[in-house]
Amino acid sequence: MTTRTLQILLALADAGPLHGYGIKQRVEERTDGTVRLGSGTLYEAVARLSDQGWIEEVDAPADEPASGGAPRRFYELLPAGRDALRQELLRMEAVVRYARRRNLIRDAPTG
Amino acid sequence: MADRFIRLLIRLYPADYRARYGDEMARFHHDARAAGEGGIRYWAALVLDHALAAFRVRRRSRAIGGGADRGAVQQGRHRFLARASGRGVMRDWVADFVYGARSLRRVPGFAFFAVLTLALGVGATTGVFSVLDRVVLRPLPYPGAERLALIGIEARHDPGSVGPLSGPLLADFQARPGPAEAVVAASGSGVVLDAGAGPEAIEATRVSRGFFGFFGARPALGRLLTEADHEPGSPKVAVLGQEYWRGRFGADPSVIGRSIRLDDDVHMIVGVLAPGFHRPSEIAEHGDLWIPLRLDAGAARGTFFLAGLARLRPGATLPALDDHADRIVAGVYGGETPSFVVGGAVADYRGAVLGDIGSVLGRVLAAVALLLLIACVNVASLLLTRGAARASELAVRSALGAARARLARLVLAESILIAVAGGIVGAALAWGAVELFRLRAPPGLPRLAEVAVDGRGLAFCLALSFATVLLFGLLPALRATGRAAAVSGAPTRRATAGRGEGRLRSALIAVETAIAVVLAVSSTLLAHDLLRLANEDTGFAPEGLLAARIDLASGYDREQWAGVWDRLLESARALPGVTAATVATQAPYAGTRMASTYRPEGMEGEQAQFVITLVTAGDYARVLGARVVEGRALESGDDDSPPVAVVNEAFVRRYWPGTPAVGRTVASGQEDEPVYRVVGVLADVRTHAGQEAGPQVLLPLRGAAGPDMELILRTDGHAAALAPALRALVRRVTPGTPVSRIATVEGLASEKRALPRFYTALFGGFAAVALLLAVVGVYGTTSYATRSRTREIGIRLALGAPRRGVVGQVVLRAGAVVGLGTAIGLAGAVLTSRAMGDVLVYVTSRDAASYAAVAFLVLAAGVFAAWIPARRAGGVDPAETLRAEG
Numbered sequence: 001m002t003t004r005t006l007q008i009l010l011a012l013a014d015a016g017p018l019h020g021y022g023i024k025q026r027v028e029e030r031t032d033g034t035v036r037l038g039s040g041t042l043y044e045a046v047a048r049l050s051d052q053g054w055i056e057e058v059d060a061p062a063d064e065p066a067s068g069g070a071p072r073r074f075y076e077l078l079p080a081g082r083d084a085l086r087q088e089l090l091r092m093e094a095v096v097r098y099a100r101r102r103n104l105i106r107d108a109p110t111g
Numbered sequence: 112m113a114d115r116f117i118r119l120l121i122r123l124y125p126a127d128y129r130a131r132y133g134d135e136m137a138r139f140h141h142d143a144r145a146a147g148e149g150g151i152r153y154w155a156a157l158v159l160d161h162a163l164a165a166f167r168v169r170r171r172s173r174a175i176g177g178g179a180d181r182g183a184v185q186q187g188r189h190r191f192l193a194r195a196s197g198r199g200v201m202r203d204w205v206a207d208f209v210y211g212a213r214s215l216r217r218v219p220g221f222a223f224f225a226v227l228t229l230a231l232g233v234g235a236t237t238g239v240f241s242v243l244d245r246v247v248l249r250p251l252p253y254p255g256a257e258r259l260a261l262i263g264i265e266a267r268h269d270p271g272s273v274g275p276l277s278g279p280l281l282a283d284f285q286a287r288p289g290p291a292e293a294v295v296a297a298s299g300s301g302v303v304l305d306a307g308a309g310p311e312a313i314e315a316t317r318v319s320r321g322f323f324g325f326f327g328a329r330p331a332l333g334r335l336l337t338e339a340d341h342e343p344g345s346p347k348v349a350v351l352g353q354e355y356w357r358g359r360f361g362a363d364p365s366v367i368g369r370s371i372r373l374d375d376d377v378h379m380i381v382g383v384l385a386p387g388f389h390r391p392s393e394i395a396e397h398g399d400l401w402i403p404l405r406l407d408a409g410a411a412r413g414t415f416f417l418a419g420l421a422r423l424r425p426g427a428t429l430p431a432l433d434d435h436a437d438r439i440v441a442g443v444y445g446g447e448t449p450s451f452v453v454g455g456a457v458a459d460y461r462g463a464v465l466g467d468i469g470s471v472l473g474r475v476l477a478a479v480a481l482l483l484l485i486a487c488v489n490v491a492s493l494l495l496t497r498g499a500a501r502a503s504e505l506a507v508r509s510a511l512g513a514a515r516a517r518l519a520r521l522v523l524a525e526s527i528l529i530a531v532a533g534g535i536v537g538a539a540l541a542w543g544a545v546e547l548f549r550l551r552a553p554p555g556l557p558r559l560a561e562v563a564v565d566g567r568g569l570a571f572c573l574a575l576s577f578a579t580v581l582l583f584g585l586l587p588a589l590r591a592t593g594r595a596a597a598v599s600g601a602p603t604r605r606a607t608a609g610r611g612e613g614r615l616r617s618a619l620i621a622v623e624t625a626i627a628v629v630l631a632v633s634s635t636l637l638a639h640d641l642l643r644l645a646n647e648d649t650g651f652a653p654e655g656l657l658a659a660r661i662d663l664a665s666g667y668d669r670e671q672w673a674g675v676w677d678r679l680l681e682s683a684r685a686l687p688g689v690t691a692a693t694v695a696t697q698a699p700y701a702g703t704r705m706a707s708t709y710r711p712e713g714m715e716g717e718q719a720q721f722v723i724t725l726v727t728a729g730d731y732a733r734v735l736g737a738r739v740v741e742g743r744a745l746e747s748g749d750d751d752s753p754p755v756a757v758v759n760e761a762f763v764r765r766y767w768p769g770t771p772a773v774g775r776t777v778a779s780g781q782e783d784e785p786v787y788r789v790v791g792v793l794a795d796v797r798t799h800a801g802q803e804a805g806p807q808v809l810l811p812l813r814g815a816a817g818p819d820m821e822l823i824l825r826t827d828g829h830a831a832a833l834a835p836a837l838r839a840l841v842r843r844v845t846p847g848t849p850v851s852r853i854a855t856v857e858g859l860a861s862e863k864r865a866l867p868r869f870y871t872a873l874f875g876g877f878a879a880v881a882l883l884l885a886v887v888g889v890y891g892t893t894s895y896a897t898r899s900r901t902r903e904i905g906i907r908l909a910l911g912a913p914r915r916g917v918v919g920q921v922v923l924r925a926g927a928v929v930g931l932g933t934a935i936g937l938a939g940a941v942l943t944s945r946a947m948g949d950v951l952v953y954v955t956s957r958d959a960a961s962y963a964a965v966a967f968l969v970l971a972a973g974v975f976a977a978w979i980p981a982r983r984a985g986g987v988d989p990a991e992t993l994r995a996e997g
Binding site for chain 2: 019
């Protein structure tokens with residue numbers, strides 16, 4: 001799983017249905033701008049994740065302010081996606097645990 | 112502006128993807144820009160991001176299409192993924208080729224013309240290029256050949272040429288070569304050889320130190336010349352040329368060490384040259400016998416007789432060598448430079464070797480390129496026409512759901528079939544052309560044995576023709592399917608070709624006709640000229656003439672020559688079968704032309720003119736069969752008291768145009784030399800193939816007799832049979848005098864004309880191919896274009912148009928297009944062939960017959976090509992035509 005994919009899935013798991021630009025904002029906020037998403041890359045990933053059945057297009061939430069034109073497309077995490085995300089996080093956790101045990105990383109002095 | 116740019120970027124994605132995410136991506140940017148993003152870095156990142164993403168999307172859609180086991184994942188979510196068929200790629204291609212072959216079989220005319228055009232283009236171009244490349248263009252077979260330069264003096268009477276060096280000049284050049292690596296020189300001279308079987312006159316070449324090493328020559332037997340051989344006083348040695356060794360000495364290896372007499376000196380044969388040695392023709396005219404040049408300290412300063420050749424150091428320039436040559440000349444002669452020496456002179460050797468033929472070849476190569484261009488334009492316009500005719504078929508297929516890529520592949524398969532077939536036939540034609548060339552080429556053509564189809568040339572021609580076929584095959588298909596997608600499914604059965612397409616096709620036909628006419632006219636002019644050369648009117652009757660070259664120098668003194676010639680003439684006239692005999696410095700097609708300076712009457716104050724001088728005994732005109740135009744010919748009683756001369760028509764044209772010549776005078780250019788009174792004018796006699804007979808002065812034998820002349824006999828028909836009797840006669844009358852050659856003049860002529868004849872065949876063949884291509888191209892394209900208008904013609908007839916009118920209109924339109932192209936082509940030919948003026952001898956560059964023949968053939972082909980299918984379309988029941996597939 002690529003960093004971008006992981007971040008998109010995290011953003012959707014965290015903040016519910018989001019539209020494309022919303023995903024980008026959420027990802028950049030949480031990573032302090034270290035992970036940036038261009039629209040091309042983002043939608044390429046969205047198309048792929050949709051094909052894999054991990055996310056799904058949904059109607060705009062009722063509280064979304066209407067911005068004129070056609071309604072935006074929102075994306076929501078599907079159970080298969082949530083599952084894949086959890087698997088990935090667990091794998092990462094295992095890696096981090098192993099690294100700590102071997103003293104490969106230290107906790108930051110001020111936890 | 113920004114929005115439009117983003118829309119443009121979004122077009123990078125496949126259509127379905129675009130339909131799904133395009134608006135979203137646009138809105139994303141809207142949001143981003145509303146949030147304050149922008150600037151150069153933003154836009155650069157944007158372009159890169161979309162390019163990469165689009166690439167990934169496209170790759171993924173293909174990858175998924177290829178793998179059947181991922182079908183479950185796809186679940187038909189995306190239409191664009193479902194497009195690709197599940198079959199193997201190879202099986203698709205086989206099917207496409209089978210389909211392509213079938214569809215080509217339905218249009219045999221198109222297939223035939225396309226393949227024929229390609230084959231002719233590739234075959235003729237590769238064939239001619241291969242021959243020219245091997246025979247002429249390849250660098251001379253010497254080390255550092257591109258750096259060779261002729262070196263010598265500039266003579267006042269011959270500016271612009273490189274004159275011969277004197278002995279001291281050569282010595283100085285060799286001692287101080289300056290910008291040259293090495294300098295060598297050679298000088299030819301006639302010698303009398305006695306190898307034990309009586310005297311023979313042959314040409315020997317004296318060569319300077321380092322001559323053979325300079326050219327990388329090797330011995331086949333024995334050794335070549337060494338430094339010591341050039342020392343005055345060392346034993347005299349000689350080296351035999353490979354062919355002379357085979358011809359004269361029967362390839363006898365025991366010649367090494369044998370002694371032969373050359374003039375009065377005994378020389379020892381020390382070696383035989385290896386067969387690979389190519390004589391540097393510009394400085395060594397003969398390659399039979401090579402002897403070392405010996406320059407002693409007192410070498411004559413005033414005798415200029417050595418043809419010099421230098422090899423420049425890498426990086427050195429010709430002008431630098433020229434400056435150096437000037438300095439050497441000034442250094443050797445100081446203030447005592449002979450009055451006719453202007454300074455040093457140099458010239459690029461390759462240019463000197465190629466000479467006039469170099470400029471001809473440049474044009475031939477241009478013609479070769481044009482031929483290939485015609486072939487390509489030809490095929491392109493055929494393919495465009497075919498593409499237009501298939502447009503509705505492709506549109507229907509596209510509308511029925513066939514993917515665009517798949518349709519493109521169908522068309523591609525058809526194009527590849529044509530290209531491959533044309534390429535194979537073309538390669539075979541090239542091979543055949545080269546083989547024909549080798550069979551028919553006159554012997555003595557350089558590097559004939561090496562001539563073969565040139566791989567690079569063939570590859571280039573094939574690549575160009577393939578590219579043309581693929582490009583112009585695919586272009587209409589892509590356009591047709593693109594349009595079908597735009598009207599989303601409603602197949603339009605168009606009755607006629609679109610306006611734009613029709614124009615493009617007409618333009619192509621016109622362009623192609625124009626190029627073809629230019630090429631065909633140039634080639635026809637050249638062929639016509641060479642044809643006239645091969646059948647030239649020489650101004651004399653060569654049949655039954657026998658010529659023997661005899662050299663009296665070794666046996667008689669200057670005062671005896673005239674008397675000896677008279678004795679020889681008298682005996683020769685008494686030979687049975689001989690009707691007349693004469694002696695002349697030059698026989699037709701043989702001997703060297705001698706020029707002297709004269710001042711024709713009326714030009715006394717001006718510079719003396721170089722004019723070919725022919726010393727002849729009486730009867731010269733009668734023996735040759737040359738016409739006396741004015742006055743009389745020279746007679747046997749004429750001598751130098753008073754001095755008389757006969758001139759030829761060319762002389763009168765040049766110096767006394769339009770006035771009678773008899774009674775006028777020609778003064779010799781030398782001081783204290785006689786003033787000749789002209790007693791007659793002879794018609795021009797072309798004694799050198801392919802050259803105008805320049806002005807000539809004929810002087811009587813008595814008073815101007817030389818030692819080395821031609822005895823020419825007019826026989827009653829069996830010239831060759833008289834040769835032994837003539838040889839016996841010379842031995843009887845002048846014992847010990849060598850006869851260097853006895854030959855019939857017809858034999859000499861055919862030897863000299865072999866090359867022009869051969870070039871006639873070459874260019875004639877080329878002109879024929881060019882004309883054939885032009886006709887085939889115009890016919891093929893026009894007829895196919897007209898046939899694709901069958902439906903239109905049917906509709907017009909069904910609507911009640913008169914049959915003759917419709918057919919006439921179609922033919923007229925085709926005729927107008929071809930006529931326009933022909934007119935442009937003729938104009939172009941007038942311009943381009945002006946540059947050929949100096950190559951053409953017998954016809955002018957405005958030779959009307961050549962222009963008319965080409966124009967007529969091309970126009971006729973165009974009109975005929977339109978008329979046949981138009982008449983057929985006009986003859987069918989209109990209802991049938993309408994039902995037929997457009």
